Amino acid sequence: MGWNCFSCVIDQEKQEISQVYKSKDYPWEIYPLKELLHATNNFHNDNKIGEGGFGSVYWGRTTKGTEIAVKRLKTMSAKAEMEFAVEVEILGRVRHKNLLGLRGFYAGGDERLIVYDYMPNHSLITHLHGQLASDCLLDWRRRMSIIIGSAEGLAYLHHEANPHIIHRDIKASNVLLDKEFQAKVADFGFAKLIPEGVSHLTTRVKGTLGYLAPEYAMWGKVSESCDVYSFGVLLLEIISAKKPLEKLPGGVKRDIVQWVTPYVQKGAFDHIADPRLKGKFDQNQLKSTVMIALRCTDSNAENRPSMFEVVDWLKGGVGRRKKETSEVENIVDEEDEDNDTDYEEYRYKIEKSNMRRTRV
Incomplete structure (x- = not known):
């Protein structure tokens, strides 16, 4: 599948995901990039709390004082885009006290960000x-x-x-x-x-x-x-x-x-x-x-x-x-x-x- 075709599929998936999250049954937000940049001090290295194969995780605090964890995908690639789409879709389907809660996400330009509840006792x-x-x-x-x-x-x-x-x-x-x-x-x-x-x-x-x-x-x-x-x-x-x-x-x-x-x-x-x-x-x-x-x-x-x-x-x-x-x-x-x-x-x-x- 060519990249342009793949992008069309992903764009369609993201639109569908966004519509689902805007419904009253799913209290997750589509965050503005500006808010996440401010919360994480522009993804400053001092805020980094973890790193994985596809991206880094940063601690942040919203303007309302809520502590959050933000996963930032490293590079924009087909694999990274797919991981983002899969994780957002999966987390949109599950709600359980022993599964990490999704607070929201941002998808725009070359940035793919997933926002979770912050876990103070780490991994x-x-x-x-x-x-x-x-x-x-x-x-x-x-x-x-x-x-x-x-x-x-x-x-x-x-x-x-x-x-x-x-x-x-x-x-x-x-x-x-x-x-x-x-x-x-x-x-x-x-x-x-x-x-x-x-x-x-x-x-x-x-x-x-x-x-x-x-x-x-x-x-x-x-x-x-x-x-x-x-x-x-x-x-x-x-x-x-x-x-x-x-x-x-x-x-x-x-x-x-x-x-x-x-x-x-x-x-x-x-x-x-x-x-x-x-x-x-x-x-x-x-x-x-x-x-x-x-x-x-x-x-x-x-x-x-x-x-x-x-x-x-x-x-x-x-x-x-x-x-x-x-x-x-x-x-x-x-x-x-x-x-x-x-x-x-x-x-x-x-x-x-x-x-x-x-x-x-």
């Missing part, structure tokens, strides 16, 4: 690996709240949004924290809408190494299950404060699932928890949450749970799903009784539990 990655990591502001209670909130946001995208939405870039830097440390899943530039009746799509691989499901990384096969895999990696990252991928001596890379597996085999769950917690965590929650993460990161996409199941397991679950959670915990208990269990036997127990789950 999860700053607390796990960044500037705020040493402060250890994330105690066990907050970590579990962030895990459950992120899971609920994803469950909404997969099961309640219409059409269903695959995020495709679940990672620590895309989970933001409000003033109460409530999780807000953000950055929908890579998201895909899944038409009803379609189980998966084949597409160009997007996302971040360490979080990608194997079937997606290798073949571009994307489904809700890919987000489940990424969430499982994120879950282990939140618990342990280990990065999804680490470089070992000799240049060999080890992912977080490979790192955690030997500890699970030995029943040494205490070694998985972030040392900065200094042992202040719920032992049973730690065990069950790690095992849920391993279910999410099963190499076979068909064996992974749905995000609805994950939410129920994390919150304690009821009925059938509570039974499934207890089956996971039973595996842990059996491992505790025999620390010499080898990896093959451990995998067999996981697979046997998965088979019981699918028969229910």
